[in-house]
Amino acid sequence: MLHTRTTAAERRRDLRTKLASGRLLRVPGALNPLSAKLIEDTGFDACYLSGAVLAADLGLPDIGLTTSTEIAARAQQFTRVTGLPALIDADTGFGEPMNAARTVQLMEDAGLAGLHLEDQVNPKRCGHLDGKAVVEREEMARRLRAAADARRDPDFLLMARTDARSVEGLDAAIDRARAYVDAGADAIFPEALRGEAEFAAFRDAVDVPLLANMTEFxxxxxxxxxxxxxxxYNIALYPVTLLRLAMGAVEDGLRTLAADGTQEALLPRMQPRSRLYELLGYDQYAAFDSSVHDFTLPPGD
Ligand SMILES: C[C@](O)(C(=O)O)[C@H](CC(=O)O)C(=O)O
Ligand SMILES: [Mg+2]
Structure with a gap:
């Protein structure tokens, strides 16, 4: 009820153990705390809080407009209700290396299992768009050293993302990744690799856990x-999949509702009330005090 019983320390150890297992973890991006519960319920290994989704949720583009305190506050709403480890997209760290350090502490306090920092300049953009620019390798190394040093729980995962493939080419991206591991990154997120051979080349070149970003389009x-x-690879990331699915369904549904003047045709596509209640754990609230809470549903709801 209300919150998960799993502590942040347990979730961080869980993620570390899963990463050490050598098997591929499947990690969808949650679009809200309720969907994080569904990610847990359907048996995934961890959940992701995507910068693109957190921004889109506020009706904003993914260009570094959100702030670290804003996303930390939102993240806590997710970590409170799921026992799964959650990894957050901390963009560029929101400023100078000192800002990256503060970001790490805010995300630790939000109960997250880890974060990734990228080597783009501010203002950043989606890693799959053209026209990106990256900071000097040493500047990113400073960002990472500051982040690693700020960490209070050594199990909090510090992942470095490099956007250099599209800017400087594959070899430079690999060199950066190695330098980022030396600067304290526990894992690497090579952004926007072009084909299977590039994914393989990265794996051959880097010893730490690797994330593959399987974002659509x-x-x-x-x-x-x-x-x-x-x-x-250690993590298959599906960062924006749930948002895209949900928004596709929402848009279709709105058009149908507008055209038909009733949602009758949409009912088979909806999550029924009973499943929603199951996910939210209504039965546990009823058991807590049945004299106050009685949420028995009529059959068929
Ligand atoms: C992973 C990512 O950073 C995100 O914010 O989810 C995005 C995803 C996307 O825009 O498709 C990215 O790859 O830059
Ligand atoms: Mg992002």
Whole structure:
């Protein structure tokens, strides 16, 4: 009820253990705390809080407009209701290396299991768009050293994302990744790789856990879990999948409602009240005090 019983420390250890297992973790991006509960219920390994989704949720583009305190406050609403480890997209760290350090502490306090910082300049943009620019390698290394040093729980995962593939080419991106590991990154997120061979080259070159960003409508092919596992990747990320699915359904539904003047035709596509109540744990609230709470549903709801 109300919140998960799992502590942040337990979730961080859980993520570390899963990463050490060598198997591929499947990590969808949650679109709100309720969907994070569904990600847990359907058996995924962890959940992701995407910068693109957090911004879109506020009706904003993903260009670094959100602030670290804003996303930390939102993140806490997710971590409170799921026992799954959650990894957050901390963009560029929201400023100078000192800001990246503060961001790490805010995300630790929000109960997250880890974050990733990227090497783009501010203002950043989606990693799958053209026209990106990256900071000097040493500048990003400073960002990472500050972040690693600020961490109070050594199990909090510090992942470095490099956007350099599209800007400087694959070899430079690999060199950066190695430098970022030396600066304290526990894992690497190579952004916008072009094909399976590039994913394989990255795996050969870097020893730490690797994340494969399987975002839709981007520059990377949508490699299946079996392929990513064979390539030796540790995390398959589906960052914006739920938002895209939900918004597709919402838009279709609105058009149908406007055209038909009733939602009758939409009922088979809806999550029924009973499933929503199950996810929210209404029965536990009823058991807490049945004299106050009685949420028995009529059959068929
Ligand atoms: C992973 C990502 O950083 C995100 O914010 O979810 C985005 C995803 C997207 O815009 O498709 C990115 O790849 O830059
Ligand atoms: Mg992002």
């Amino acid at each position: 981007g520059k990377s092919p949508l490699l299946g879990a079996a392929t990513l596992e064979r390539l030796g």
